[in-house]
Amino acid sequence: MKKKIFLCIGRLCQGGGERVCVNLANELIKKDFDVTIVVFSDDISFFKDEINNKVNLILLNGDKKLALIFKLKKIFESSGTEYSILSFNYNISFYLSMLKVIFGVKYNSRSLNTLSLEFKNRNTLKDKLLKKLIVFGLNSSNIIISQSEGMKDDLISSGVNKNKITTINNPVNNKYTPNNEIKKEKIILYVGRLSEQKGLDYLIKSIPYVNKEYQLLLIGEGEKRSKLELLVTKLNLSDRVYFLGQKSNIVDYYRKAKLTVLSSHYEGFPNVLIESIASGTPVVSFDCPNGPSEIVVNDINGFLVNYLDIDDLSSKINHCISYNFANEKLLESINKFKAEYIVEKYIEKVF
16 A cells, blocks of 8 residues: 655745645655645646646645644545655644644644744744744654755754754756757846845846846746836846746746846755756855755856855856856756655655
8 A cells, every 4th residue: 555645835836845845746656655735725826737647636725724723634534544744834834733732643844944034033922923833833743854954053043853853955856957959048047036035136236247248037926026126227227137927937948048046135945056057057146044055066056156245246147157167067066956866865764
């Protein structure tokens, strides 16, 4: 009888955690596991066509919080006695902690981000309570997955039980591969949410000092879009910076871009970097907490930039544009993040 695995996530919109969930589900199917993704909404449109048809989907949109706990118990128990649960969401981990307290249900959690920085400058009583509940939900897990060693250190400093934490990097999907028939264009690429965390004002402010032949393409949506568009207008960059919204064919953009840039204040483990490198495109990234320093190897697959330093960012972008990377070494640098290798770590340490 196949072992049942439940992957619990808030939604399946465009995002890094969502990408990891789908990649992991598809790889586990190849290993002959019985996989169910439990989605706490009905938002699955972005990844719907990428999910293996052998993966079961359960949508919990609209369920009340108390009813949700009992519905989850029913879902898990219907699978029989041998099953594993992995939460991709802090809120879900808290729901599961209630199941553990009341019914003894065991579960595992994957941490989302650099926790201390998510709550930096958030000093209200509500925020302090929320952080305590997040730590409680994590500590009630059997195993806590950090995406990087830096994230692990941050979790420990935030009060998470160090004996429960294991580091497993995010996998890169096998669809991200080079295509030598696609000619590189004069494009600097950003992929991700248009949010405060992503530091896109730093990236946009660096563009006047970057080779004038290059354009910046921003793929993604978010609450900062209107303010960023105003900044582009203010800096007279409307003919060099373009907002493309969400795109499903991101691999095509990676392949034709000259480089991909990450300007975040903080991360957990930025998928965009390994996706770009796997597609044959080098990266330039702030050396932010956490993840970039565990991915980027200077002169091999890109360049790290002094944290929040606009001058160094523009300088490294220009250097990357002119630098001749060895394609074989660039691709080899992320072999350790291949999906088939990462899923074996999950099977060994979690499931």
